Amino acid sequence: MELDEIKRSMLNLLPNATLQLCCYTVVLIVSLMWLMRGIARVLRDSHWESTAKIPPGSRGLPLIGETLHFMAATSSSKGFYDFVHIRQLRYGNCFRTSIFGQTHVFVSSTESAKVVLNNEVGKFTKRYIKSIAELVGNESLLCASHQHHKLIRGRLINLFSTASISSFIKQFDQLIVTTLSGWEHKPTVVVLHEALELICKAMCKMLMSLESGDEVEMLQKDVAHVCEAMIAFPLRLPCTRFYKGLEARKRVMKMLEKKIEERRRGEAYHEDFLQHLLKDNGSACCDEVPPLTDAEIQDNILTMIIAGQDTTASAITWMVKYLDENQQVLHTLRAEQGRIAEKTSHTSSLTLDDLNEMPYASKVVKESLRMASIVAWLPRVALQDCEVQGFKIKKGWNINIDARSIHLDPTLYNNPTMFIPSRFDGEPKPNSFLAFGTGGRTCLGMNMAKAMMLVFLHRLITTYNWTVVNPDSSIEKWALFSRLKSGCPIHVSPIAKDAADA
Numbered sequence: 001m002e003l004d005e006i007k008r009s010m011l012n013l014l015p016n017a018t019l020q021l022c023c024y025t026v027v028l029i030v031s032l033m034w035l036m037r038g039i040a041r042v043l044r045d046s047h048w049e050s051t052a053k054i055p056p057g058s059r060g061l062p063l064i065g066e067t068l069h070f071m072a073a074t075s076s077s078k079g080f081y082d083f084v085h086i087r088q089l090r091y092g093n094c095f096r097t098s099i100f101g102q103t104h105v106f107v108s109s110t111e112s113a114k115v116v117l118n119n120e121v122g123k124f125t126k127r128y129i130k131s132i133a134e135l136v137g138n139e140s141l142l143c144a145s146h147q148h149h150k151l152i153r154g155r156l157i158n159l160f161s162t163a164s165i166s167s168f169i170k171q172f173d174q175l176i177v178t179t180l181s182g183w184e185h186k187p188t189v190v191v192l193h194e195a196l197e198l199i200c201k202a203m204c205k206m207l208m209s210l211e212s213g214d215e216v217e218m219l220q221k222d223v224a225h226v227c228e229a230m231i232a233f234p235l236r237l238p239c240t241r242f243y244k245g246l247e248a249r250k251r252v253m254k255m256l257e258k259k260i261e262e263r264r265r266g267e268a269y270h271e272d273f274l275q276h277l278l279k280d281n282g283s284a285c286c287d288e289v290p291p292l293t294d295a296e297i298q299d300n301i302l303t304m305i306i307a308g309q310d311t312t313a314s315a316i317t318w319m320v321k322y323l324d325e326n327q328q329v330l331h332t333l334r335a336e337q338g339r340i341a342e343k344t345s346h347t348s349s350l351t352l353d354d355l356n357e358m359p360y361a362s363k364v365v366k367e368s369l370r371m372a373s374i375v376a377w378l379p380r381v382a383l384q385d386c387e388v389q390g391f392k393i394k395k396g397w398n399i400n401i402d403a404r405s406i407h408l409d410p411t412l413y414n415n416p417t418m419f420i421p422s423r424f425d426g427e428p429k430p431n432s433f434l435a436f437g438t439g440g441r442t443c444l445g446m447n448m449a450k451a452m453m454l455v456f457l458h459r460l461i462t463t464y465n466w467t468v469v470n471p472d473s474s475i476e477k478w479a480l481f482s483r484l485k486s487g488c489p490i491h492v493s494p495i496a497k498d499a500a501d502a
C-alpha cells in the first residue's frame, strides 16, 4: 500500500501523460526483472537442494553460524578438533558448517583428499581468511594466489636441499647434546617447553643466524602470540588475542627489517637462509623464477617459523608420550639406536647417512605423526561449483580435508588408536598418510622435521631413561596445532654407559 501511494504521488507530479506512460513502463520492467531474478534464484536453490545432495550439517545462527561452538571447542581441553569430531559422528564423513561467516565443508576420505589436494583440474586453492593473512602477511606463501605461490615456493624450495638439511642436522645435533646434558639436573623436564625452545633456537640459526638468547626468546614469545591470534576472533581491540598477535607481528617485521639492512650494509655475512634469499634478491633474474622482494622474504621467514616450530615441537612431545605408553616399542627402538650409537661413537655428530640407517625410528616418527595429526585438517577453497564425495560444493565454500579422521579410519589402519610403528613396514594406502599434506602444497619442511624428530629420538634414547609424570592427554587451549596441555613432564635418569653399550 505504501509503495502504491508513493508511486501515485510521484506520478501526480509528472507534467504530462507521455511521461507518465514512460515512467509506468520503466517501473514495470524493473519490477519484472526483480521478480525474474527472484524466481531464478529460488529455482536454482531448489534445484540445488533437490537434485544434488548438499552436505548435511547445520548453518547455526544467522550471521555467526556455529562460530561460538567452534570457539568453545578451541578454548576447551578437548581442543578445536572436537568441534569437527562431534559433527563427523553426527553427520558422517562429509558435513557442512558455518564459521566466521563462511561455509566450511569437512570431508574425510582418501578419494576426496586425492581430488582436492592434488587439484589436478584447478578447482581448488588454498586461501586463509583475511585476519590470518594480516598476521602471517599478504606475501606469505600460505596466503599467496596460485601463481604467486608457485613463484615463492620455487624460491624457498632451494633452501631445503639435501646439502642444507645435512648441515642443519649437524647443528641441531650439537644443540640437542648441549640441551640434554642439562636435563639430569632438573627435577622435571617439560618436553614441550624444551622442544619449543630447542627448535626455535635451531630455526633462528638456520634462517638468519640469530643466536643471542634475548633475541631468540623474544622472537619465540612473539611467534607464540601470532599463532594464538590466528585462531582468535579478529577483534582489533587492545588486550584481545588478535590485537596482541598483530602487535607481535609488527615487532618481528621490524627485527627482520633490521637484519636485512645489516646484511645489505655488509655489517654481517652468514651462510643462512636469509643470506641465500638476499643473494637471489640482489642478482638480476638468475633463472626463470624471479627473486623475492624484501616484503616476501620477511613474511616467509615468519611463515617458516610458524609452520615449523610449534608443529615439530608438538610432534616430538606426542612421540615421547606414545613411547612411554608402549614399552615394547621403546625396547625395539633402544636396540636399533644402541647399534647406531656404537657405530657413531667416534664421530662428533650425527649425519644424514646415520639417520637413513634408522628404519625402525623412522616408523616410530611416522606412527607418532599419524596418531597425533598435528595439522588436523588441510584447508582449501572451491574456485567453482563442483562435486566432492558425491556432494555438491559451491564456489567460494571452504573445503577441509579432515586428515585426523583419515588417520584414525579403521578401514585404512587396523586398530587405529594403537601405537604400532610396524604398520608402516609397507607403504600406506595412497592418500591415507597426510601428516605433511600431499600435492603442490606438501610441507616444505617435511624432511627437516623428520630429521629433527630422529635426531631428538636418538639422543634421548641413548642418553636417558624416562617416565612421564603426568599422563593427562588434554589438549592445550588456543593452540593452533594439536599440543599436549601438560607439555608432557618427564623424570629422566642417565643411562649407565656400559648399559647403553650392551
Ligand code: HEM
Residues within 6 Å of the ligand: 117, 126, 141, 142, 153, 303, 304, 305, 307, 308, 309, 311, 312, 315, 369, 374, 375, 378, 379, 434, 435, 436, 437, 438, 440, 441, 442, 443, 444, 445, 446, 448, 449, 450
Ligand atoms: C612435524 C612437523 C611438521 C608437520 C606435521 C607439518 C605439516 C604441514 C602440513 C600438513 C602442511 C600443509 C599442507 C597443506 O595444506 O596441504 C604444511 C605446510 C608447510 N610447512 Fe610444514 N609441517 C611440519 C614442519 C615444518 C617445518 C620444520 C617447516 C619449515 C622449516 C615447515 C614449513 C612449511 C611450509 C612453508 C608450509 C607451506 C607450504 C605451501 O603452502 O606451499 N613445516 N606443513
